[in-house]
Amino acid sequence: MFSVQNIFKNARINTYSVLQVRLKSKTHWSKLKKKSGPKYKALHHFDEFYGSVFGSKWEPMREALLRKSKYVAVINNYGDSEETMEYLSHRGAHCLKNLMSVQKTFHDQYTPQESTEAVNSQNNNLDNYLAKLQSEEIAKVYPQGENVPDKLELSDNRILRTDKKEEEKEEVSKSAYTLNKALEEAQIDHSRIIQPSMGLSSEALYQYVPATKIKGLDDWVPESMHYSLYANRDTDFPLIIEPETEFEYPKHLKVMTFEKNSEYEKFPEPKRCKTGVFNYYPMDGASVLGVLALCLRGGERALDLCAAPGGKALTALQTLLPDVLLCNDASVSRSNRITRIFRDYLLDYENGNKWQERVLISRVDGRFLTDDFGFDKVLVDVPCTTDRHSVTEDENNIFRPDRVKERLNIPEVQTQLLVNALRLSRVGGAVVYCTCALSPAQNDGVVHAALQRAFREHALVAAVRDLTKPFSALSSTLCLATGAARPKYGQLVVPDIAANFGPAYISRLVRLK
Numbered sequence: 001m002f003s004v005q006n007i008f009k010n011a012r013i014n015t016y017s018v019l020q021v022r023l024k025s026k027t028h029w030s031k032l033k034k035k036s037g038p039k040y041k042a043l044h045h046f047d048e049f050y051g052s053v054f055g056s057k058w059e060p061m062r063e064a065l066l067r068k069s070k071y072v073a074v075i076n077n078y079g080d081s082e083e084t085m086e087y088l089s090h091r092g093a094h095c096l097k098n099l100m101s102v103q104k105t106f107h108d109q110y111t112p113q114e115s116t117e118a119v120n121s122q123n124n125n126l127d128n129y130l131a132k133l134q135s136e137e138i139a140k141v142y143p144q145g146e147n148v149p150d151k152l153e154l155s156d157n158r159i160l161r162t163d164k165k166e167e168e169k170e171e172v173s174k175s176a177y178t179l180n181k182a183l184e185e186a187q188i189d190h191s192r193i194i195q196p197s198m199g200l201s202s203e204a205l206y207q208y209v210p211a212t213k214i215k216g217l218d219d220w221v222p223e224s225m226h227y228s229l230y231a232n233r234d235t236d237f238p239l240i241i242e243p244e245t246e247f248e249y250p251k252h253l254k255v256m257t258f259e260k261n262s263e264y265e266k267f268p269e270p271k272r273c274k275t276g277v278f279n280y281y282p283m284d285g286a287s288v289l290g291v292l293a294l295c296l297r298g299g300e301r302a303l304d305l306c307a308a309p310g311g312k313a314l315t316a317l318q319t320l321l322p323d324v325l326l327c328n329d330a331s332v333s334r335s336n337r338i339t340r341i342f343r344d345y346l347l348d349y350e351n352g353n354k355w356q357e358r359v360l361i362s363r364v365d366g367r368f369l370t371d372d373f374g375f376d377k378v379l380v381d382v383p384c385t386t387d388r389h390s391v392t393e394d395e396n397n398i399f400r401p402d403r404v405k406e407r408l409n410i411p412e413v414q415t416q417l418l419v420n421a422l423r424l425s426r427v428g429g430a431v432v433y434c435t436c437a438l439s440p441a442q443n444d445g446v447v448h449a450a451l452q453r454a455f456r457e458h459a460l461v462a463a464v465r466d467l468t469k470p471f472s473a474l475s476s477t478l479c480l481a482t483g484a485a486r487p488k489y490g491q492l493v494v495p496d497i498a499a500n501f502g503p504a505y506i507s508r509l510v511r512l513k
Helices: 029-035 038-065 081-090 096-109 116-141 166-185 215-219 223-228 285-292 311-318 332-345 353-358 387-392 401-408 410-424 444-458 468-474
Strands: 002-010 015-022 071-075 151-155 158-162 240-243 255-257 280-284 301-304 324-328 359-362 375-381 425-435 462-466 491-493 504-511
Touching: 038 116, 038 387, 071 081, 071 285, 071 311, 081 255, 096 255, 096 468, 255 285, 280 285, 280 311, 285 311, 285 375, 285 425, 285 491, 285 504, 301 311, 311 324, 311 332, 311 375, 324 353, 332 359, 353 359, 375 410, 401 410, 410 425, 410 444, 425 444, 444 462, 444 504
Parallel strands: 240 462, 301 324, 301 375, 324 359, 375 425
Antiparallel strands: 002 015, 071 255, 071 280, 151 158, 425 504, 462 504, 491 504
16 A cells, blocks of 8 residues: 655656655554464453453453462471561561451451342343354354244254244254165165275275265354353252351461552562472462362361362461372373472472371372262362463463363363262362352353252252351452352452452352262
């Protein structure tokens, strides 16, 4: 594209000269490629999905999500713990236990009430988003059709049209049956069979063979199906929600953090103590809440079903409470990371017999792990869309084109993991379900689906413990979802510029039967 910048006149020969400048009219190919990467696809998906579900609350979440996350320091009790706490306090950090104690006193005197209408509005937003997805998917399948169905359904691993008129559905089914019957009755043309003696140059190899089926059709699943399967709220099972009364901050767990709007964004690098182990473990503050929600007691037998990379398991050991901790992860490389962390933080881990008896590591798919004794506490931090990683990193991103099927299957895997976690817990034991996603489908949706499936298939009943009151003591440290963004079965830590932890979802379930 050219633009006239100036015109010059030559009076002597009475002519004009035109100076043209070429302007850029297209974005460079490298920038176009960059904008189509997995992290940009993830951000576009979240803008549509979370924007529809959370409304105006999504914009500040989005801005914080794109920034660096905030960390806390889990002090290592097997190192110079008192010295480390004093060192960090001089840098402006505060003890999380003390902050929660002060905030709890405030909330005991004044507890604001949320309206039921605001809490339930998220369900309506999700329903509206599902309806929008259905419309878009139908438009892709029937871009210019006149007889457009109301929705798409999957039946016998195929996509069927579901119109309002029953006659049209019967006609589609009849035509499909006729084709299958014709294929069964068709006779094989033996003259077209290619014998090995013909060689690769035979003309028969180049003859047209008509296709009877598109192979990829069976594997195609509408994205709306991905959400609708876990957005239904049918309560054909005992749904019990009780306030949590057993919560107590572990006496020996030391966590240092900075307050909201603090100028300090990160801790200094951990260093080796005189004992040879690192002085503290840096981790997202929202991840600590999963361990706090376990409500560990002394002498208990605990399980971390999806333990890698090992931060939550290490935090559980820093409480000095579990008698036995089984750390499980199906991946060999990821379970090796657990071993490395224990080696760096647990005194005499490799040589001490007490650790070999107390801390066990297994490499089994968490959906199929079995146990003969039952666990008092089970932590299941499931694989998810890892929202912060998805919008900031292309490496190992769940939104890569080659991981579409894996992403759409995430809620099913999460549900299977949670159901097995409930089975592995003893009666009276507790299961804490965690994700690092904002998705209602992966959070409340999976908890609901797991409770329903556990009751139908295993006659198992569990109660949801409402953590609202004990977690209200964290209001000066991090941001919990409120109003329309607040989940029904758990607590949601939302990213915020003032306290950029999370996202994280935490739900506590207690097995009753």
